[in-house]
Amino acid sequence: MPILHDPHEAAQRLSDGQLVALPTETVYGLGGHALNPLSIRQIYATKGRPAGHPVIVHLAAHADGSEWGEMNAQAQALAKAFWPGPLTLILPKKSHVPDEVTGGLSTVGIRVPHHPLTQEVLTRLGCGIAAPSANRFGRVSPTTATHVVSEFGPDLAVLDGGPCAIGIESTIVDLSTELPALLRPGSIGKEAIESVVGTLGSSQTPAPGTLKSHYAPMTSLHLSASVEADRKRFEEQGLKVAVLFASEPADYAQRLYAELRRLDQLGVDVLIAETAADIGIGRAINDRLKRAAFEFSID
Numbered sequence: 001m002p003i004l005h006d007p008h009e010a011a012q013r014l015s016d017g018q019l020v021a022l023p024t025e026t027v028y029g030l031g032g033h034a035l036n037p038l039s040i041r042q043i044y045a046t047k048g049r050p051a052g053h054p055v056i057v058h059l060a061a062h063a064d065g066s067e068w069g070e071m072n073a074q075a076q077a078l079a080k081a082f083w084p085g086p087l088t089l090i091l092p093k094k095s096h097v098p099d100e101v102t103g104g105l106s107t108v109g110i111r112v113p114h115h116p117l118t119q120e121v122l123t124r125l126g127c128g129i130a131a132p133s134a135n136r137f138g139r140v141s142p143t144t145a146t147h148v149v150s151e152f153g154p155d156l157a158v159l160d161g162g163p164c165a166i167g168i169e170s171t172i173v174d175l176s177t178e179l180p181a182l183l184r185p186g187s188i189g190k191e192a193i194e195s196v197v198g199t200l201g202s203s204q205t206p207a208p209g210t211l212k213s214h215y216a217p218m219t220s221l222h223l224s225a226s227v228e229a230d231r232k233r234f235e236e237q238g239l240k241v242a243v244l245f246a247s248e249p250a251d252y253a254q255r256l257y258a259e260l261r262r263l264d265q266l267g268v269d270v271l272i273a274e275t276a277a278d279i280g281i282g283r284a285i286n287d288r289l290k291r292a293a294f295e296f297s298i299d
């Protein structure tokens with residue numbers, strides 16, 4: 001049985017060194033015990049992810065982030081404002097954090113996820129859980145337990161927490177440099193972060209999540225602000241087309257990956273995805289869409 005419903009069973013498996021996919025408010029994560037290097041290596045192998053990509057450590061709401069990284073005043077202010085929630089902080093790491101977690105970097109990414117089942121797992125386990133998104137490397141992130149099963153098959157245990165409420169990955173803020181910097185846009189916008197820590201700088205830290213090609217479906221993906229004209233153009237070339245229409249931004253984010261997966265199964269020649277208004281969470285949607293379409297773009 002790959003689908004679990006009991007957080008205690010999930011915690012037991014993690015404690016035994018097994019991997020368990022877990023629900024969060026953003027996307028499902030492929031979780032392993034954060035202090036067990038063998039579990040972390042298994043995460044890399046399962047995802048087909050190259051070594052040297054750091055993974056985020058997820059913490060219980062009552063946990064102290066300073067057990068994992070240097071929580072300076074800005075980190076504490078951001079944690080107070082946004083945790084539990086879709087915000088990851090990159091901090092100088094504490095020495096006991098395994099290299100497997102940080103990809104050998106001197107920093108660690110931590111976040112307190114907002115999902116009651118995963119919070120229960122974290123409390124039961126009594127340790128952080130390292131978890132990248134539970135998809136094969138470079139592919140679309142999963143927002144339901146069924147998506148995870150379709151990525152990895154029936155042997156991986158998945159704790160079913162229902163569809164993810166936000167649907168795109170956390171905002172990442174780097175606090176390891178002099179000026180805090182946004183590494184990945186998410187549902188918590190730049191302005192909201194700046195209202196707590198002041199103006200954000202641009203980061204020197206390479207974040208593998210900022211690869212140009214990422215979150216990609218198998219079908220060729222074309223982004224468009226004028227869907228009907230593009231649909232007509234492709235159909236005139238004899239191509240079969242499916243369209244992902246934008247909706248109210250939070251709703252669009254929530255269904256984005258599920259829809260990309262569904263449309264990818266239709267066997268059409270081209271997917272057209274409508275771009276979002278480039279404001280707030282719309283920026284994060286467009287960021288994901290651009291990376292999802294990158295390998296299909298001509299230039």
Ligand code: TXA
Binds near residue numbers: 134168172183207209
């Ligand atoms: O919403 C999320 O953040 C989801 C859920 C499961 O929590 N997780 C997620 O993990 O998106 P992943 O591994 O797919 O993306 C995490 C990103 C990667 O681009 C990774 O490079 C970056 O965070 N990251 C993690 N630790 C880092 C560090 N120490 N320095 C720089 N980037 C880091």
Ligand code: MG
Binds near residue numbers: 133141
């Ligand atoms: Mg990912």
